[in-house]
Amino acid sequence: MPHLQELVAQFREHGYKMTPQRRAIIEVIAGCTALHPTAEQIHDRVTVRMPDISRATVYNTLRELVATGQIFELSLGLGMRHYELSHDEHAHLVCVKCGEIRDVPGDLGRVAMLFHQDDGFRSIRHEVTISGYCAACDPARS
């Protein structure tokens, strides 16, 4: 459960009010470090302790957490968005069969340099997604 107080404080500093719902959502995300949950998965988990929370509140809070830069939104080609706490730079391995998502640490700054252009485009974020088959799903394996 890393940085929980810090996440709550940061969120407040951006001018948002802290409500039980938002706190619960932040707690769930903070407790999911390796899971890249979807909005639906976050909603399910929060619902266990807070049965009346609405999807709208989850989506709203996720949008706000993205706006503050506290979480990242991932488009991994799986048809829905995944979320993760902002942390050290890494790429994502995505199994196209089972949907498993794994972090691979690495230097995104290096990637930025490989593709840099001097044309006024100001980049905010680099996303590196490597699609393929995980060992368990690889059809080419004996």
Place this chain on the structure above:
Amino acid sequence: MPHLQELVAQFREHGYKMTPQRRAIIEVIAGCTALHPTAEQIHDRVTVRMPDISRATVYNTLRELVATGQIFELSLGLGMRHYELSHDEHAHLVCVKCGEIRDVPGDLGRVAMLFHQDDGFRSIRHEVTISGYCAACDPARS
């Protein structure tokens, strides 16, 4: 209109029948090299010359062209999928304000090396997406 005959031939070689609808879809994609069209945009363009074509046919054909490796499906964080002819390796610059998508040539093999893991994951494809503001949309510009 590059490689049209080749695309049609390749598609046939994979065992698919060539129909007027599929040919029209392939023609539209081949005529869109710099546009990264969505399924909807492709449907609109085909509809001009073939008013009764259905969305289902467009989506089916796109899935098949992805399966043959002739086109790539891009998840750029804009809420829908974009398609492009498979060609030289490049990353994508995406303006988060206006949605403009631009190709940046570069060596994806280099990226693969930066993030390679020896754990049985077999990668099929690398996608590098750089989100930010294009010169025209940058709010930090004077």
Place this chain on the structure above:
DNA sequence: CTCACTGCAAACTATTTGCATCGTA
């Protein structure tokens, strides 16, 4: 002449929105 392909319409999934009510600061 057969089986893959098509159009249609409905279903589905993920996400967004409008609005009356509620509760944090």
Place this chain on the structure above:
DNA sequence: TACGATGCAAATAGTTTGCAGTGAG
């Protein structure tokens, strides 16, 4: 107490599916 946040339900957007009819090989 004021205004931002919530829950609900309906709306929207993108995509998928089932099926009866059609046409490419």
